[in-house]
Every structure is written in structure tokens, then in C-alpha cells.
Amino acid sequence: MRRPRIILAKPGLDGHDRGIKVVAMGLRDAGAEVIYLGLRVSARQIAAAAAAEDADLVGISVLSGAHMAIAEDLLAALRDRRAYVPLVVGGTIPARDADALRELGVSAVFPAGSALPAVVAEVLERARSTASVP
Amino acid sequence: MTGAGPKTSDAPEADGGARAVITDSGIPVAPVYTAADVVGGPDDLAARLGRPGEPPFTRGPYASMYRGQLWTMRQFAGYGSPEQTNARFHFLLGQGQTALSVAFDLPTQLGYDSDHELARDEVGRVGVAIDTADDMTDLFAGLPLDKVSVNFTINATAPIILATYLVAAERQGVSPAELTGTLQNDILKEFLARKAYVYPPGPSIRLAADVIEYASQVLPRFNPISITGYHAREAGCDAVQELGLTMASAIAYCDELISRGLEFDRFAPRLSFHFATTLDLFEEVAKLRAARRLWYRIATERFGAVAPAAARLRFFSGNSGTTLTSQQPLNNVIRSTIQCLGAVLAGAQSIHVMGYDEAHQIPSEEAVTLSLRTQQIIALETGVTRTADPLGGSYFVEHLTDEIESRASAILAEIAECGGAVGALERGLPQRWITDAAYRAEQEVTAGLRPKVGVNVYADDDEPRPELALDEPVRGVAERQITRTRQRKSARDSLATAETLRILEQHAARQHNVMPALVEAARAGATVGEMSDAFRAVFGEFREPSPW
Numbered sequence: 001m002r003r004p005r006i007i008l009a010k011p012g013l014d015g016h017d018r019g020i021k022v023v024a025m026g027l028r029d030a031g032a033e034v035i036y037l038g039l040r041v042s043a044r045q046i047a048a049a050a051a052a053e054d055a056d057l058v059g060i061s062v063l064s065g066a067h068m069a070i071a072e073d074l075l076a077a078l079r080d081r082r083a084y085v086p087l088v089v090g091g092t093i094p095a096r097d098a099d100a101l102r103e104l105g106v107s108a109v110f111p112a113g114s115a116l117p118a119v120v121a122e123v124l125e126r127a128r129s130t131a132s133v134p
Numbered sequence: 135m136t137g138a139g140p141k142t143s144d145a146p147e148a149d150g151g152a153r154a155v156i157t158d159s160g161i162p163v164a165p166v167y168t169a170a171d172v173v174g175g176p177d178d179l180a181a182r183l184g185r186p187g188e189p190p191f192t193r194g195p196y197a198s199m200y201r202g203q204l205w206t207m208r209q210f211a212g213y214g215s216p217e218q219t220n221a222r223f224h225f226l227l228g229q230g231q232t233a234l235s236v237a238f239d240l241p242t243q244l245g246y247d248s249d250h251e252l253a254r255d256e257v258g259r260v261g262v263a264i265d266t267a268d269d270m271t272d273l274f275a276g277l278p279l280d281k282v283s284v285n286f287t288i289n290a291t292a293p294i295i296l297a298t299y300l301v302a303a304e305r306q307g308v309s310p311a312e313l314t315g316t317l318q319n320d321i322l323k324e325f326l327a328r329k330a331y332v333y334p335p336g337p338s339i340r341l342a343a344d345v346i347e348y349a350s351q352v353l354p355r356f357n358p359i360s361i362t363g364y365h366a367r368e369a370g371c372d373a374v375q376e377l378g379l380t381m382a383s384a385i386a387y388c389d390e391l392i393s394r395g396l397e398f399d400r401f402a403p404r405l406s407f408h409f410a411t412t413l414d415l416f417e418e419v420a421k422l423r424a425a426r427r428l429w430y431r432i433a434t435e436r437f438g439a440v441a442p443a444a445a446r447l448r449f450f451s452g453n454s455g456t457t458l459t460s461q462q463p464l465n466n467v468i469r470s471t472i473q474c475l476g477a478v479l480a481g482a483q484s485i486h487v488m489g490y491d492e493a494h495q496i497p498s499e500e501a502v503t504l505s506l507r508t509q510q511i512i513a514l515e516t517g518v519t520r521t522a523d524p525l526g527g528s529y530f531v532e533h534l535t536d537e538i539e540s541r542a543s544a545i546l547a548e549i550a551e552c553g554g555a556v557g558a559l560e561r562g563l564p565q566r567w568i569t570d571a572a573y574r575a576e577q578e579v580t581a582g583l584r585p586k587v588g589v590n591v592y593a594d595d596d597e598p599r600p601e602l603a604l605d606e607p608v609r610g611v612a613e614r615q616i617t618r619t620r621q622r623k624s625a626r627d628s629l630a631t632a633e634t635l636r637i638l639e640q641h642a643a644r645q646h647n648v649m650p651a652l653v654e655a656a657r658a659g660a661t662v663g664e665m666s667d668a669f670r671a672v673f674g675e676f677r678e679p680s681p682w
Contacts, residue, residue, distance in 0.1 A: 013240035013256050015329025018369050018456075018572050025573045038678055039329055040252075064240060065608075069255035092495070113460040113589075116576050 004127035007055045009037035009046045011074060014064035019090060019112070023059070026120045032127065043070070047077035055085055057127035062091040063112070068100065075105050086126045090114070158414040159372040161537050167529035173536060179527075182427065182536070186481075186522035188442075190430035192423050192535070193523035194481040195446045200519035204232075205477075206484035207509045208285055208450070212237030212262040213496050214611045216272035219262040223277060225499065229506055233315070235285040235486065236273070237261035238295070243330045245291045245666025248615040257612035260496075261287075265619040265663070267301035267656045280308045284315035285360075285450075285484075290332040292319040293345050294665045297652035304657075316357040316406055316450070319345050322383040323362050325559050327369040327568060329678075332666065335556050337673035341648065343390045348649035350401045359387065362408035364452050366564065370572025373414070373421045374538055378545025379555075379564055380407060381428055385546075386555040388437055398437040402444035411477040412454040413469060419525055420534035422449065422480035428539050451477035453488045461597060462588035466490035471508050478512055479525055485509060562679060619661065626659035634658045635668050642672040 008024050010017055017039065024034045037049055050058050058078070062070055071089055078087065086107035093101070098109040107126055110119050155163045164171075172179055184190050187197030196202060209226055211234070212219045223234050238261040241253035247265050248257045257263050264270055274284075279302070288295045296317055303313055321338040324331040331338065342359060349358035363380035371379070384405065391401055409425065411418045426447045433445035453473040458466040467490045474487050487505035489497025497505070513519060525531045552558040559565070578584040585591045634655040641651045648669075655665055 013244055013246075013252065014260075015324075017329060021569050022573050022576045025569070026576075036680065038680065064256060065259045066255040111460070116580055 002131065003031055003033045004056045004124060004131050005033045005035070005053060006057045006059060006123065006127055007035050007037065007046065007050050007053060008059045008061075009041045009049075010039045010062070011041055011043060011046060011060055011070050012062055012064055012066050013040060014062055014066070015039055016063040017061075019063070020059075020061040022116065023061075023090065023119055023123075026116050027123060030120050030124055032124060043073040043077035046074060047081040047083055050078060050083040050085055051081040055083070056130040057086050057088065057107075057123060058083075059088045059090065059123060062089065062093075065092060067091055067093055068097060071101055071104060071106055085130055088123060088126065090119070157373075157417040157534070158412070159374045159417060159538070159541075161374075161417070161534065161541070167533055169529065171529050171533050179532065183526060189434075189445065191426040191446050193526050195426065195448050195483070197522075199481060199522035200478075200513075201522075204513050204519065205482050205509075206233045206283065207231050207506060207513075208233045208235045208484045208486055209502050209505055210235045210237050210285075210287065210452075210486050211502065212239075213260075214258040214262065214608050215615060216262055216264065216269045217275075218258075218611070220273055220275055220277070222499075222502075223274075226502065226506065227277075227282070229503055230510060231506055233283040233285065233484065234277070236287065238286075238288055239263045240330070242295070242662055243288060243291060245294070245332055245663060245670075247661050247663030248612060248619055250663060253612075255612070257615055258608045263611065263615045264295065264298065265615065265661045266622055266659060267298040267305075268622055268659075270295075270298040270302040271305055274302055274306070278308070279303045279306055280312040284313075286315070286317045289318055289321050289324050289328070290330055290338065291662060291666055292317050292321075293341050293648055293652055294656070294662050296345060297649065297656040297665075298662070300653055301656045310352045310356075311354055313353060314355045316360050317345065317349075318362070318408070319359040320362050320383065320408075322386060322555055322559070323365050323379075325676075325678075326379065326564055327365040331676050333669060333673040334676045335559065337669075338676075339386065339390050339556070340645075341669070342387060343394065344647045344649055346387070346391060346401055346404075347394065347396060348647055349404065350396065357404050357406040360406045360408045360450060361387065364408050364410045366568055367410040367412070368454060368456050370568040370570075370575065371564070372571060373412075373417055374541040375545055375564070375567055375571070376410065377421055377425055377428065377538065377542040378549065380409065380425070381432060381542065381546055382549040382555040382558070384429070385432065385436070389554070392437070398433070398439055399441045399444045402433060402437070402439060403441065403446070406483075407447055407449040409449055409451060410454050411451045411473045411480070411482075413457050413472055415472060415476050415479075416525075416531055417534055417538070418473075418476045419480045420531050421538050422451075422477075422482070423523070423526075423531070423535045424539040424542065425449065426481075427535070428542060448483045450484045450486070451480070451482040452486045453477075455488055455492055458488055458490070458492060459586060459589050462594065463490050465588050466492070467504060467508070470505065471512070474508055474512055475516075475518070478518055481523060622659060623661065631655070631658045631660050631664075635660055635664055638665060639668040639671055642669055 027034050088108040090110040093111045183192045186194035211222045240256045242264045246253045346358045361384045363376035366379050367376040429447040430445045433439040439445040470487045477485050487508050489501030491501045549558045638651040
């Protein structure tokens with residue numbers, strides 16, 4: 001089985017990138033291939049990268065509170081690209097919104113304060129389940 | 135294990151443990167310090183310290199310190215519309231706050247109007263939305279700008295926001311010479327850590343310098359920049375790196391201003407600084423004392439400062455948000471109190487105390503009041519204000535002060551080898567320090583080496599996650615803001631506005647100081663987005679290279 005390939009990005013205008021970089025490093029140390037797209041990338045750019053890189057999972061981090069609209073846009077962009085990969089969302093996400101995000105089709109939500117080992121384990125598990133689908 | 139404390143083996147080690155005892159920055163700490171640890175004799179120490187208000191200012195920038203005047207209590211506030219933030223300002227002043235500090239939303243920080251497609255769902259979220267000088271006028275309705283000092287956390291669009299502020303003051307009949315306050319205007323730390331940059335580093339530094347130059351001519355009581363290591367610290371680096379990076383930025387701005395022919399002694403007295411104060415109490419106090427001494431050395435030795443005020447470092451202390459936890463949020467009150475005390479013991483000129491709910495939402499009215507009360511209790515009930523630099527002469531604190539100064543000087547030398555702050559940034563050197571340190575800190579929390587009460591020790595697994603109200607403050611704000619900005623655009627003399635924008639673009643391209651043209655444009659009703667676009671057309675936009 002190849003190494004899981006994960007795309008990470010920060011859509012929207014928020015620049016708080018400490019969390020997503022720490023997660024990127026944790027995923028790498030756990031054996032994943034991580035492609036970090038950086039700040040202020042649009043839903044279209046993320047979906048295009050997911051399709052072009054044949055990614056197993058897309059992860060985004062939003063700390064401005066704009067996660068609902070951003071996730072909605074990104075899920076639509078991924079569908080347009082026929083990139084059927086799990087999307088996980090981290091950041092300042094209230095419990096109520098976490099439920100709403102899952103209903104929209106987000107695969108997992110990691111609110112601020114989530115422990116790094118738990119985030120890494122869950123992301124890898126979801127990425128591997130995509131990677132094992134032929 | 136619900137409610138369990140650390141296992142004995144996980145507990146912070148007592149003296150004699152196998153692991154070295156170090157500060158948060160990795161400085162070894164001995165079991166006790168004595169007179170033998172003071173480098174040189176008593177006369178050497180006296181020379182390194184000076185008296186408060188005298189070179190090298192280690193003990194404080196003013197002779198009487200808090201006996202003469204307390205620090206400024208400046209809680210950062212801003213969300214939603216100008217009217218909503220205006221109401222919070224009136225509330226805070228009513229509670230005894232002594233100055234204002236404005237938080238702007240991300241579209242304003244990045245130069246997009248509220249109706250821009252990239253502003254979708256971001257309007258009024260992490261700060262107040264400002265599109266025009268009219269919005270700025272509404273923001274300060276009923277607040278006399280000749281009396282109240284205002285801090286602006288704004289960087290990439292700092293010259294533009296300052297222009298709208300000058301117009302708002304003009305409408306109150308207040309002249310620029312009467313304005314007091316601080317514009318953050320430190321773009322280098324945006325590239326480093328905070329990431330709200332727009333234009334490439336070269337033109338960005340030029341805009342920052344335009345503001346400082348302009349202020350030196352027309353804003354004698356206003357601090358046109360707050361040079362900061364706070365954000366690099368919050369993003370991960372340690373206290374020593376924070377100090378080194380701050381000084382490297384200061385040198386870069388001063389070099390730019392001097393290359394324009396400005397005199398150091400003329401602009402340097404209005405430079406202000408901004409540091410974090412975190413929980414390692416003695417190291418933080420030592421860092422801030424070392425900062426004053428290091429700046430004195432740089433100002434006199436490198437820039438030839440003659441006027442004492444040009445070599446006297448004044449700073450604002452922000453409590454650290456990353457020390458706060460969303461678990462057991464009331465614990466954050468205690469964390470903030472200790473950090474505020476550290477800033478006071480170090481002689482801060484102004485202080486912000488975090489709200490205990492700040493790890494996950496815009497602070498509630500209750501939380502910001504408590505933050506203000508924290509400052510007031512320390513100021514009025516503890517007696518720590520009675521004498522200047524109360525920790526001065528402590529064997530331990532003096533040892534740490536010396537150690538931090540020398541380690542920060544080594545960082546400065548490393549940055550100088552890369553060609554200074556800009557060169558180091560372009561190579562990604564400090565960005566790597568920050569990212570590596572953030573990852574290391576996270577691993578240490580996971581391994582229990584860095585105790586966090588309520589997180590990795592004394593955690594309560596059954597604690598429900600707090601219900602947050604992220605959306606409440608901003609519901610309907612975007613729609614109202616967009617409508618209003620469109621109305622204002624259609625009501626203005628569009629030909630006249632377009633002409634001011636054309637002149638602005640020309641001044642940007644021709645290396646003229648952009649401030650006068652910005653004030654003209656703001657006065658003519660140009661929006662923050664339009665003025666930013668004029669700069670985008672000339673300077674282009676910056677994209678960060680990959681960190682790996």
C-alpha cells in the first residue's frame with residue numbers, strides 16, 4: 001500500500017497557521033505524504049490540487065469563525081471536480097457547528113484543543129481507507 | 135483517568151532529578167543564585183542597570199515609573215459593525231479602561247471592502263469592518279479623539295486606516311497634533327508570523343516607513359509603529375528568539391528611515407515595542423528588562439543616538455493567548471493574572487489581559503470586564519506599583535537578564551549574517567525556527583513534559599465542551615455593511631474620488647510619501663478596498679514560499 005497522500009490548506013483570509021503546520025509535521029512523522037498549499041487558497045484551487053495529486057484526504061483549518069461557508073464552498077468544488085475524498089476541518093469550531101459540518105458531508109472535525117496524536121491517528125485512518133479503494 | 139493528577143514520574147521534577155531544569159527558552163536554572171553569580175563587581179552591575187529613567191534603562195524608561203503614572207489599561211476590542219464596536223468602547227471606558235484598542239476584521243486587514251467576494255462570511259468576524267472614513271467616524275462617535283488614546287492593530291493597510299482616522303478626527307475638529315495612540319504598522323512580523331501581508335516585503339517596508347516619516351512631521355504625540363515579537367512568540371518561538379527577532383525588525387525599519395535622510399534622534403523617540411508576556415514569570419521579566427538594555431545598546435552603538443529618549447524602549451505587553459486552554463476555561467483567569475503581574479513587574483507602559491473565554495470566541499462582556507478588573511486589582515490592591523523595578527538586584531533575575539541579552543544578541547548576529555531581517559525572512563530562517571518550536575512544544579505537551587493543568591494533568595475527561603456563540607455578534611452585519619458601503623459609494627462625487635485614486639497610484643509608483651494622497655482619497659470617500667487596489671496595481675501581491 002502506498003503512503004497516504006494528504007492535502008492541507010488554509011482557505012479564507014485567516015492567517016493562523018500554527019495548528020495546521022503542527023498537524024502537517026505530525027502526519028509526516030507518522031509516514032504520510034503531506035502537500036501543504038498555504039494561506040488564502042480558494043475552494044477551486046484546493047479541489048484542483050486534490051484531483052491533480054490524486055489525494056487520499058483534504059484537511060483545512062479555519063480560526064476566523066467562517067468555517068461553515070468555507071466548508072460548503074469546498075465540498076461543492078470537490079464534487080465539481082469529481083474528487084471524492086474525505087474532507088476534515090480543524091479550528092475554532094463550536095460543538096453545534098461540528099454537527100452541522102458532519103451533516104454537510106465533512107468527514108471529521110477537530111476543534112481547537114484536540115490532542116495531536118488523536119488528530120494524526122484519525123486523519124491517517126480516513127486517508128488509508130480512501131487509499132485502499134482501487 | 136478522570137480528575138487524576140500527574141503520576142509521580144510525570145510530575146515536574148524536584149531539585150536533583152535526572153532531567154536538566156531549564157526555563158521555557160532552554161536556559162539552565164541552578165538550585166539557587168548568590169552574589170557569586172553576579173558578573174563583575176557591584177560597580178559593573180550598577181553600570182548594567184542604571185537608575186530607572188536613565189541609561190541603559192534596564193530598570194525602566196521613567197524615573198518615577200508607576201508612582202508617576204500607572205500603565206495604560208488597553209483591552210483589545212472590535213467586532214461586527216462600527217456601531218457595535220463603538221458601544222463596546224463606551225462600555226469599556228465606563229468600566230474604567232483608560233484607552234482604546236481596535237481589532238479589525240480580516241477583509242479590512244487585507245484591503246478588501248465588505249462586498250468583495252473574498253470577504254464572504256468574514257465581515258465583522260474577528261474585528262470591526264471599516265470600509266470608509268464614514269465608518270471610522272461612526273466607530274468613534276461620542277469619543278473625543280483629542281482626549282482618548284487609540285491603538286490600531288493594523289499592518290498591511292496601516293497607512294490607509296491611519297488616513298481614514300485622520301479624516302474622522304478632522305470631522306470632530308481635532309488636529310493631527312492632538313492625537314495620541316499607536317498604529318501597529320509592523321509589516322515584518324506579518325511575513326514572519328501573523329501572515330496578514332498583502333504586498334511584497336520591499337514595498338511593504340516602504341509603506342511602513344512612509345507612515346513613520348509622515349508622523350514625525352505631523353503627529354508629534356502618536357506612535358507610528360509598534361515593533362513586535364509577540365506574534366512570532368505566539369506562533370511558536372521562544373523568549374530569546376522573540377527578543378532577537380524584534381530587534382532585527384527595529385534595525386530594518388531604522389535603516390530604511392535613515393536611508394531617506396531622516397535623523398535617528400528625531401524619529402526614534404516615537405518608536406514603540408510590543409512583546410508577549412507568558413507564564414514563565416522570571417524569564418519574562420528578565421526578557422523585558424534585557425529588551426530595554428539591548429535597545430539602548432543598538433540605538434547608541436549602531437545608530438549613534440544622542441537624545442536619551444531615542445534610546446529608551448517603551449513597550450506594550452500582550453498576554454499570551456496560546457497559554458490559554460479551551461478546557462476548564464476559568465483556569466485562564468489565573469494564567470492571565472500571572473502574565474499581567476509579570477508585565478507590571480517588568481515595567482510595561484500598556485497592557486492587554488486576555489479574556490478567559492478567548493481560546494474559543496470573541497470575549498464576552500463579562501470576560502473583558504474581568505480582564506480589566508485583573509489589571510485594576512494588581513494596580514490598586516497589591517502594592518507592586520510602589521517602587522520601580524522591584525525585582526532589580528535579584529541574583530536570579532539579573533543572571534537571567536544577562537543571559538537573555540547575550541543569547542538574543544547571538545540571534546541578531548545570525549540574522550545579520552543573512553543580510554538582516556528581510557534577508558532572513560526571504561530564506562525562511564525564522565519561519566523554520568517558529569514552526570519547529572511549535573511542533574516541539576506540542577510534542578512536549580503530548581509527552582507530559584510541559585504540564586498544562588486541565589489538559590495533560592488534572593484533566594476532567596467528562597467536562598462538556600463549552601457552547602460557543604461565534605455567530606451571534608455578527609449576524610446580519612455583512613448585509614448591513616455591504617448596503618451602507620454601496621450607498622456611500624453612490625452618494626459621493628465619483629469623478630473627484632477617481633482623481634484622488636489616480637494621484638495615489640502615481641505617488642505610490644513615483645516613490646512619493648503616500649500619506650498626503652491617502653488622506654485626500656479618504657476625504658473624498660475612497661474605500662479601503664479601492665485604496666488598497668491602487669497599491670496592488672503598483673506593488674503586486676506577495677505569496678509565501680512553502681515552509682518545507
